Amino acid sequence: MFDVAIVGAGPAGAHAAIGCARKGLKVALIEKRHDVSKITRYCSEHLILDENYNGDTLIVEPGLPPQGPNSIVPYNKKNKIRSSRFGWEIEYHGPLCPCLDKYYYSADLSHNAHFSWPPFRPLAWKYDKGGLVQQLLDQALALGIEYMPGTTCYEARDSRNGEGVYLKCVSAGKRFVVRAKKLLGADGASAQIAQSLGMNADRMYFTHAPVVALYMSGVKDYNPNHWVGYWGLCYGSHYAPLIGTGPHEHFDWADLIVIGNDKQRPLELFEYFTKKSPVAWKFADAKVETMHSCTTKAFAPLKQPCSGNCLMIGDAAAFVEVQAQGALNCGWCAADAVAQELDGKPGFEEYTKTWLETFEFNDDGMMQVTTGYALIPYYTDEQVTYLFSLLDGVTLNGSWSQYQSPRLIWGEIHKHDERIQKERPDIWEKLQKQQARTLGS
Numbered sequence: 001m002f003d004v005a006i007v008g009a010g011p012a013g014a015h016a017a018i019g020c021a022r023k024g025l026k027v028a029l030i031e032k033r034h035d036v037s038k039i040t041r042y043c044s045e046h047l048i049l050d051e052n053y054n055g056d057t058l059i060v061e062p063g064l065p066p067q068g069p070n071s072i073v074p075y076n077k078k079n080k081i082r083s084s085r086f087g088w089e090i091e092y093h094g095p096l097c098p099c100l101d102k103y104y105y106s107a108d109l110s111h112n113a114h115f116s117w118p119p120f121r122p123l124a125w126k127y128d129k130g131g132l133v134q135q136l137l138d139q140a141l142a143l144g145i146e147y148m149p150g151t152t153c154y155e156a157r158d159s160r161n162g163e164g165v166y167l168k169c170v171s172a173g174k175r176f177v178v179r180a181k182k183l184l185g186a187d188g189a190s191a192q193i194a195q196s197l198g199m200n201a202d203r204m205y206f207t208h209a210p211v212v213a214l215y216m217s218g219v220k221d222y223n224p225n226h227w228v229g230y231w232g233l234c235y236g237s238h239y240a241p242l243i244g245t246g247p248h249e250h251f252d253w254a255d256l257i258v259i260g261n262d263k264q265r266p267l268e269l270f271e272y273f274t275k276k277s278p279v280a281w282k283f284a285d286a287k288v289e290t291m292h293s294c295t296t297k298a299f300a301p302l303k304q305p306c307s308g309n310c311l312m313i314g315d316a317a318a319f320v321e322v323q324a325q326g327a328l329n330c331g332w333c334a335a336d337a338v339a340q341e342l343d344g345k346p347g348f349e350e351y352t353k354t355w356l357e358t359f360e361f362n363d364d365g366m367m368q369v370t371t372g373y374a375l376i377p378y379y380t381d382e383q384v385t386y387l388f389s390l391l392d393g394v395t396l397n398g399s400w401s402q403y404q405s406p407r408l409i410w411g412e413i414h415k416h417d418e419r420i421q422k423e424r425p426d427i428w429e430k431l432q433k434q435q436a437r438t439l440g441s
């Protein structure tokens, strides 16, 4: 009987394992992958520096000064990643590449929304997420946790009669049961543990999107310090194709991220974007080096992430995703919660309070941002170009957040309401209709 079983050794589960082990708990960490240093579910791997993003501000202190024309911080053992709200600090040994400017282009490439801070204040750092998770795991192992790699938990049961939780697992074809007093479900967006426990029953399902990311060499005009999105149907997709920074071992490759849907397969969109779109010229001599994929699913978040002896943390309880720092925070707080519960205190209740007030997707109004602020295909390419032309000469604050960035764009556009009404009643009418939706309605 373990004090706590944690399913999933992503950033949430691995950080929770460290926290629980430091409190002297007997921890089982169950992970279906054999090697956590290799990311199998695509992630663009940026440490996001927005202030008060997901209820916290991440601080990254490079251990060596940035070097070379792209200000890359090489491998070193002195990089520090800190949470300013929750107080944890992690040493990160991998390299870092700063993202200094974010551009969203319209169909007409002469207009864009530009996000940036004053010189050399990054919006985010591209990092090696697999390396970081491996470091966390190594730390947890050194603290004496029992690690079960290559093991899938396929069913969870909570006895609620004092006998704790039963986890049915399979590893290399062998089935066995892990028993623990408490369970942390940190199995990521697929949320199978929550599903098995019946906790997903009331979660509204919105949509899913298949994503393909291609790390490419030889992309013209590529800048590792930029994050660029292309908004318009002329680029082939309802979701903006994005070009970000290459992987930690090859910051010189571009990361082309294409988001599809049931009708638009990502690889077909990739073909269109790189061969027929207004930026096809960038890819004339480019080569696909590696390709990765994932599916993002949008479920309403778990407003009550705990049930009996079980607590769901990180992406397992989220609307789409909590991001790595959100996952690290969830893991950190969950360790406290488990220790309190084992001490007879309402730790899961406390965790739930923090969860609800920390992540803004738990606020019903967030749907206004995700649907009410959408640009394509609601507006035509020409209309998006007009709206972006209102941002000419403006530098928006260096926000990365998928919630804050559209707010900043629309905040700037709304400064021109009178002009839009006069010049573009067609856009004004659409805008009025669009920006009044909420999750409840």
Ligand SMILES: Cc1cc2nc3c(=O)[nH]c(=O)nc-3n(C[C@H](O)[C@H](O)[C@H](O)COP(=O)(O)OP(=O)(O)OC[C@H]3O[C@@H](n4cnc5c(N)ncnc54)[C@H](O)[C@@H]3O)c2cc1C
Binding pocket: 007, 008, 009, 010, 011, 012, 013, 030, 031, 032, 033, 041, 042, 043, 044, 045, 046, 047, 048, 151, 152, 153, 154, 186, 187, 188, 189, 190, 192, 211, 294, 295, 296, 313, 314, 315, 316, 321, 322, 323, 324, 325, 327
């Ligand atoms: C396209 C895309 C881009 C992203 N870009 C960024 C970014 O730039 N920056 C950022 O911070 N975040 C980004 N994210 C989000 C980030 O990847 C997640 O929010 C974060 O990894 C969540 O951490 P987690 O520990 O909750 O889950 P995960 O990282 O998903 O970890 C879950 C773990 O559980 C294991 N597991 C799953 N099921 C089982 C099972 N049944 N039994 C045993 N083990 C199991 C998995 O193998 C995995 O190791 C991105 C996500 C997507 C989809």
